[in-house]
Amino acid sequence: MNITVIGTGYVGLVTGVSLSEIGHHVTCIDIDAHKIDEMRKGISPIFEPGLEELMRKNTADGRLNFETSYENGLAQADIIFIAVGTPQKSDGHANLEHITDAAKRIARHVKRDTIVVTKSTVPVGTNDLIDGLITEHLAEPVSISVASNPEFLREGSAIYDTFHGDRIVIGTADQKTAKTLEELFRPFQIPIYQTDVRSAEMIKYASNAFLATKISFINEISNICEKVGADIEAVAYGMGQDKRIGSQFLKAGIGYGGSCFPKDTNALVQIAGNVEHDFELLKSVIKVNNNQQAMLVDKALNRLGGVMGKTIALLGLSFKPNTDDMREAPSIVIADRLAALDAHIIAYDPIAASHAKHVLPQAVEYKETIEEAVKGSDAVMILTDWANIKQFPLAAYQNLMKTPLIFDGRNCYTLDEAAEAGVEYYSVGRKAVVPSGAIQ
């Protein structure tokens, strides 16, 4: 089939590349001419394991190309995917301006009967809005069927998830559209669930809200563990063995970030509010997360009395490992707070540093290696559990720091390892490890 994907971000580019990999002819459209230029040269605008290789391979095989022109990009399309961003507005609602812009441009340039599939995460009712906009602005007398197909990939393993997802959700009342989309997705060999459009839209928000709830829940339990002398790692393991609970998303840390959970939880609170439902549970989840993001700084302040003039090394800046995405990363909250307290901030990230420079305070100093970042610092904060950060030997902190003081927001080490290395170690939901002789 001939597929056109509109928007080449984490979702659109991964979708386009994956559909070309299973044999379809795919054109990816973006309004960002620089991105399109880069992709034409074989350079992926985002870091995502395996993506650039597959992108190059399918471009070379003639199944994948990139366009800024809707006219060229839509000429042959049997199916059009909308994968543009739906960022958060200041009042928490999803900003739909990219969606409405894409819908109007589709209407002006579509030349044949086509299925338009919304992959972007959009509030319930948005597919009806898209349908209405396209119908209103159509330039040719063609028939358009609009369907919802929410995306569940995780950044950092997006290609893997596309080929190994748990389910593909298709929201449409039109059986012919459903059949065509099932045929399109069949090679992925992932269970397909067809439902109505509004339920499909809601499945995405409900799924993200539920996962965010799990994270805030385990973070709250971790805060209680610290006070009652329990160990969150043991507690989470014991809970996770219960199949009704499941072991995933029970990792205590410094809160969720990224381009989805923060905006989607806020958007769902607004969606509920618009129908006069006060989503109290989700509001608490968001509040708990905001507190959790600041928790490491509180611990440092407790331990050090203040951080003015102290050198603090931040290890890991992206919101999670294996991505360069800095959107809503806890490192932003932490660096802002440390900067406001006049700390001297050194930062290291294996991939995301160039993006971080645009969102972290100006005064942050960047280093190329963990060693350079840690050397001579007064305290280290581990913010993202990239493999090389997790595997960095604790003994090296001993050699590189005046007094090795570590605040680990990702529980990268066991308490035994910390005690053995003789470092002073504060993690999440566990006892502090304080070597004898350390000043407290």
Ligand SMILES: NC(=O)c1ccc[n+]([C@@H]2O[C@H](COP(=O)([O-])OP(=O)(O)OC[C@H]3O[C@@H](n4cnc5c(N)ncnc54)[C@H](O)[C@@H]3O)[C@@H](O)[C@H]2O)c1
């Ligand atoms: N990032 C994720 O992990 C993820 C996962 C599931 C769902 N989603 C959802 O998918 C959607 C896209 O997310 P993303 O992270 O890929 O966004 P992104 O910001 O990385 O990319 C969006 C792209 O769309 C382009 N764009 C904007 N308006 C356009 C237009 N009118 N025509 C063509 N291109 C246009 C932008 O230039 C940009 O390249 C969002 O609704 C998001 O909530 C994201």
